[in-house]
Amino acid sequence: xxxxxxxxxxxxxxxxxxxxxxxxxxxxxxxxxxxxxxxxxxxxxxxxxxxxxxxxxxxxxxxxxxxxxxxxxxxxxxxxxxxxxxxxxxxxxxxxxxxxxxxxxxxxxxxxxxxxxxxxxxxxxxxxxxxxxxxxxxxxxxxxxxxxxxxxxxxxxxxxxxxxxxxxxxxxxxxxxxxxxxxxxxxxxxxxxxxxxxxxxxxxxxxxxxxxxxxxxxxxxxxxxxxxxxxxxxxxxxxxxxxxxxxxxxxxxxxxxxxxxxxxxxxxxxxxxxxxxxxxxxxxxxxxxxxxxxxxxxxxxxxxxxxxxxxxxxxxxxxxxxxxxxxxxxxxxxxxxxxxxxxxxxxxxxxxxxxxxxxxxxxxxxxxxxxxxxxxxxxxxxxxxxxxxxxxxxxxxxxxxxxxxxxxxxxxxxxxxxxxxxxxxxxxxxxxxxxxxxxxxxxxxxxxxxxxxxxxxxxxxxxxxxxxxxxxxxxxxxxxxxxxxxxxxxxxxxxxxxxxxxxxxxx
Numbered sequence: 168x169x170x171x172x173x174x175x176x177x178x179x180x181x182x183x184x185x186x187x188x189x190x191x192x193x194x195x196x197x198x199x200x201x202x203x204x205x206x207x208x209x210x211x212x213x214x215x216x217x218x219x220x221x222x223x224x225x226x227x228x229x230x231x232x233x234x235x236x237x238x239x240x241x242x243x244x245x246x247x248x249x250x251x252x253x254x255x256x257x258x259x260x261x262x263x264x265x266x267x268x269x270x271x272x273x274x275x276x277x278x279x280x281x282x283x284x285x286x287x288x289x290x291x292x293x294x295x296x297x298x299x300x301x302x303x304x305x306x307x308x309x310x311x312x313x314x315x316x317x318x319x320x321x322x323x324x325x326x327x328x329x330x331x332x333x334x335x336x337x338x339x340x341x342x343x344x345x346x347x348x349x350x351x352x353x354x355x356x357x358x359x360x361x362x363x364x365x366x367x368x369x370x371x372x373x374x375x376x377x378x379x380x381x382x383x384x385x386x387x388x389x390x391x392x393x394x395x396x397x398x399x400x401x402x403x404x405x406x407x408x409x410x411x412x413x414x415x416x417x418x419x420x421x422x423x424x425x426x427x428x429x430x431x432x433x434x435x436x437x438x439x440x441x442x443x444x445x446x447x448x449x450x451x452x453x454x455x456x457x458x459x460x461x462x463x464x465x466x467x468x469x470x471x472x473x474x475x476x477x478x479x480x481x482x483x484x485x486x487x488x489x490x491x492x493x494x495x496x497x498x499x500x501x502x503x504x505x506x507x508x509x510x511x512x513x514x515x516x517x518x519x520x521x522x523x524x525x526x527x528x529x530x531x532x533x534x535x536x537x538x539x540x541x542x543x544x545x546x547x548x549x550x551x552x553x554x555x556x557x558x559x560x561x562x563x564x565x566x567x568x569x570x571x572x573x574x575x576x577x578x579x580x581x582x583x584x585x586x587x588x589x590x591x592x593x594x595x596x597x598x599x600x601x602x603x604x605x606x607x608x609x610x611x612x613x614x615x616x617x618x619x620x621x622x623x624x625x626x627x628x629x630x631x632x633x634x635x636x637x638x639x640x641x642x643x644x645x646x647x648x649x650x651x652x653x654x655x656x657x658x659x660x661x662x663x664x665x666x667x668x669x670x671x672x673x674x
Contacts, residue, residue, distance in 0.1 A: 215384050471644070524553070
């Protein structure tokens, strides 16, 4: 096994060796630090699967570091040098901005799948900076940018490996240097895909078309995409293409949230047994809370996780009511969830612009205020590397027991949003928050129904996904009550840079 600088368990060591063998067959030799030319007639797909805490992300990060050490070039989605054609490349991908940001916080320079499908077109003047940061050109002289600004860009890039982030550190905005987007035409080399349980078949096929070597990291205990009848894309792979991590690695002190997640794997544990275990742990560990009400202050940035859509709508309206939100407008700081792009096919370029900036279905967004043009909103896309956006938007506030949503602010067409103070557990997959509130009456309703998915009781899959969204603290809410806010909604916790408008005016 390659020396990777940390102690591996037996199943992790076996997984690392298996991935290394796959890479060696593709011309990437970690043991001997060799990068051979890519064999165009070879392709391979592998899945590394395991439950929460099994070490998937640790292995992904260590494999990335080993590949970076031997000189593989990273494709980040924000810039690609024209001089990379003869180099071996790696892209680290996640299905959503939030999932990618979780990896970036752990030092892994991840981007979204969508940012790889579409590549940015740079203004030629600022492309000189990108080529310099990539190591292909000398330090340029750019009108309007001081040498100190360029030095800030260079220092940022050494740590974060993001061209867009480096240019932002120099004082530029995306609208300054990105002049458009295009669908990728040339194939790429190697990809690691995190949160692969979220992939649908169309995304899987797109990735196989683009990458000659595709390694997926996923959790088989999560919920499959809603249109795939409980199946995940890696379920259809041959046994030889799958590696399973079976051992659960905890922090130095046991993690009670992971303990609860893995207790769900015991067939003898029923819902009442599980709740009794939660209550027992809550009595001795403040990382698990037996909640008598939903804490409204948390809902602005960490949505309550529910199963039923009716529950989601009731909680959203209760959240807006306790904040005295007007019926005909949004307050700055209200959370939103992107529900897709409502544009006709003839506006394909505008759709690409929106999606490339992170406004894909399921993206978590904070409303900053009305835009400068009618129908536009200023938005902060949570988890995006360049989060400030101004875009044509259609914001829908759903009302209990009413079929049609109330639309307080709308363009004729553009990005559509639902309120984000409560979301379904399905939509929460791929995201993590410091503190997560799970609405237990919904989980109980699923248990009462007795439904199963892929051979597992549905309530257990729902509970597993919901509680593993919590990084440090889990609140298991057992009553349909809402607290009063301790402070008004605001945006002080977000970057205060003004949103850069996208050219999305619909004629």
